Amino acid sequence: MDAIEVFGLKRIYRARMGVFGRKVKEVLAVDGIDFDVAQGELFGLLGPNGAGKTTTVKMLATLLTPTAGEACVLGHDLVGEPGQIRQRIGFVFGGERGLYWRLSGHDNLVYFANLYHVPPEVQKRRIPYLLDLVGLSGRGDEKIEGYSRGMKQRLHIARALLHEPDLLFLDEPTMGLDPIGARELRHTIRNLQAEKKTILLTTHYMFEADALCQRIAVINQGKIVALDTPTELKHHVRDLSVVEVQVFGIPAEAVERVRALDGVDMVSVENRDQKQALLIQSGDGAAVVAPVVNTLEGLGLRVGNVVVREPTLEDAYVRLVGGEP
Amino acid sequence: MRRLRVVWTVFYLYLKQISVDWFVIFTVIVQPLIVALLALYMLRDTEGFQAIFVIVGSAMTGLWSGTLFFSSFNIEFERWTGNLENIVGSPTHLATVIVGKTLANTTMSLSSMVLGYSLAALLFNFQLTIAYPFLFFISLLLTVLALISLGLVIAPLMATNPGATVWANALEFPVYIVGGFLFPVLLLPIWTTPISYALSPYWAARALHATSSGGVPLSDVLLSWVMLIVFSVAYWFISAWLFSVLLRRAREEATLGMQ
Numbered sequence: 001m002d003a004i005e006v007f008g009l010k011r012i013y014r015a016r017m018g019v020f021g022r023k024v025k026e027v028l029a030v031d032g033i034d035f036d037v038a039q040g041e042l043f044g045l046l047g048p049n050g051a052g053k054t055t056t057v058k059m060l061a062t063l064l065t066p067t068a069g070e071a072c073v074l075g076h077d078l079v080g081e082p083g084q085i086r087q088r089i090g091f092v093f094g095g096e097r098g099l100y101w102r103l104s105g106h107d108n109l110v111y112f113a114n115l116y117h118v119p120p121e122v123q124k125r126r127i128p129y130l131l132d133l134v135g136l137s138g139r140g141d142e143k144i145e146g147y148s149r150g151m152k153q154r155l156h157i158a159r160a161l162l163h164e165p166d167l168l169f170l171d172e173p174t175m176g177l178d179p180i181g182a183r184e185l186r187h188t189i190r191n192l193q194a195e196k197k198t199i200l201l202t203t204h205y206m207f208e209a210d211a212l213c214q215r216i217a218v219i220n221q222g223k224i225v226a227l228d229t230p231t232e233l234k235h236h237v238r239d240l241s242v243v244e245v246q247v248f249g250i251p252a253e254a255v256e257r258v259r260a261l262d263g264v265d266m267v268s269v270e271n272r273d274q275k276q277a278l279l280i281q282s283g284d285g286a287a288v289v290a291p292v293v294n295t296l297e298g299l300g301l302r303v304g305n306v307v308v309r310e311p312t313l314e315d316a317y318v319r320l321v322g323g324e325p
Numbered sequence: 326m327r328r329l330r331v332v333w334t335v336f337y338l339y340l341k342q343i344s345v346d347w348f349v350i351f352t353v354i355v356q357p358l359i360v361a362l363l364a365l366y367m368l369r370d371t372e373g374f375q376a377i378f379v380i381v382g383s384a385m386t387g388l389w390s391g392t393l394f395f396s397s398f399n400i401e402f403e404r405w406t407g408n409l410e411n412i413v414g415s416p417t418h419l420a421t422v423i424v425g426k427t428l429a430n431t432t433m434s435l436s437s438m439v440l441g442y443s444l445a446a447l448l449f450n451f452q453l454t455i456a457y458p459f460l461f462f463i464s465l466l467l468t469v470l471a472l473i474s475l476g477l478v479i480a481p482l483m484a485t486n487p488g489a490t491v492w493a494n495a496l497e498f499p500v501y502i503v504g505g506f507l508f509p510v511l512l513l514p515i516w517t518t519p520i521s522y523a524l525s526p527y528w529a530a531r532a533l534h535a536t537s538s539g540g541v542p543l544s545d546v547l548l549s550w551v552m553l554i555v556f557s558v559a560y561w562f563i564s565a566w567l568f569s570v571l572l573r574r575a576r577e578e579a580t581l582g583m584q
Contacts, residue, residue: 013579014578061414062576063410063576087416095407098407100338100342101406107338111334112411112415114330114331114334116415
């Protein structure tokens with residue numbers, strides 16, 4: 001039995017508009033998706049902001065009612081048996097909310113351990129263990145209001161693990177963390193993976209999905225546009241090469257001119273400090289270098305380094321979602 | 326047993342948070358003390374003045390204000406802090422958490438009664454004798470039960486209809502009056518009597534005043550107790566229905582995590 005089985009899951013949000021709220025606007029957030037996650041698998045949902053990742057996680061965590069479709073979580077029906085699911089899952093949503101700031105980290109864990117009916121004798125062992133696991137041992141007695149964002153995020157992970165859940169939903173857990181905090185959190189996630197926990201991770205960081213996930217579903221505008229291992233997803237673009245052109249300020253007109261060149265499949269722009277990188281996907285990268293550079297210089301732009309390289313998962317992702325990462 | 330442990334944990338940890346919150350301290354301790362002081366000064370030379378009536382009445386104002394305001398915002402607070410999803414997504418029912426929180430609010434409010442009593446006895450040397458201490462204690466327990474039940478109705482009602490929170494402000498002082506907290510409702514126009522009878526705080530004040538001031542037949546106290554129990558049971562059923570509506574609508578309308 002798979003840990004998660006999803007069939008045609010759909011969610012429409014309805015927002016009331018106008019002074020009297022009579023006008024209803026419908027937004028299709030998740031559009032009939034199907035996927036499954038095996039026991040012990042670290043599965044990624046990768047997509048841009050607003051793609052439907054968080055909505056999917058909230059439905060599977062029993063916090064949102066699906067508009068249509070079915071899903072089984074750990075063998076229980078999502079709509080009919082939310083109580084049985086809640087005892088066996090843990091979830092973490094990105095951000096600093098979801099903790100009691102006037103309480104210490106330890107008190108927060110005691111609070112949630114009781115909500116999950118963890119016996120007091122187990123709490124005495126489990127809470128210090130989890131504080132240690134997420135790198136907060138020695139800081140548990142401090143109030144949350146003094147914690148950094150990374151510490152709060154790691155405490156969220158500890159909270160989600162209090163009742164030893166079989167399945168963990170991590171919704172953009174490294175969002176907003178500094179590089180060191182994010183690296184530590186990824187290390188914690190790897191440790192959980194080693195403990196054979198089933199994890200559903202959502203992220204829009206390509207390298208994170210590549211480094212952690214065994215399989216990835218790329219979701220865009222509510223639909224799953226690809227589902228495979230990171231290696232296989234990269235193979236989707238193996239016939240391509242990527243030309244990275246360093247530029248110093250690039251107008252939209254220049255991007256359109258490059259996009260119109262023969263042999264150019266896709267163009268995106270990435271900001272890198274004071275510079276930009278023009279990323280051009282092409283069947284023959286070497287062949288398009290000269291026309292691209294000539295076009296840019298013809299528009300009076302200053303061009304820096306030019307590199308032709310193999311495609312990464314990010315390039316595959318850009319191609320799948322058809323826009324900027 | 327597990328549910329009791331949750332209630333105790335929520336009670337203890339929530340009390341820890343609100344005991345340093347100045348808004349809570351003002352509403353349930355300072356404001357009732359001001360009411361008590363003003364009433365003691367205003368009424369002390371009137372015929373038949375009983376300081377214990379004022380102390381109990383002012384404590385009722387604190388209990389009512391605490392129930393009204395904090396129950397109105399009990400669920401909203403969890404939503405604002407991002408904890409509502411964490412609670413609803415856990416195996417514990419949201420109502421169990423709200424019971425613990427309401428109990429903590431009521432405990433804070435009761436402290437105003439102790440402070441008011443001490444202030445009147447030590448600072449003003451008023452004779453403060455509770456006529457029937459045991460019956461007063463039972464009345465107090467039933468009052469707490471009735472106010473927690475009422476809080477369990479107010480909390481989901483306000484969370485389901487956020488616009489209704491404006492009523493929380495409008496309802497505070499009128500209930501002081503029609504509840505007979507600081508003077509008998511017999512002084513009010515006769516048409517207000519049915520309103521008083523329909524409010525559990527009125528029966529709570531009536532039971533507490535009767536058992537602390539004395540001079541009232543036991544049958545009157547028993548009637549107040551029965552009414553408090555009837556109201557508590559009725560509120561409990563209404564609250565169960567309101568919570569089920571709230572949770573169903575919140576999952577359908579995606580309002581659990583709304584900021």
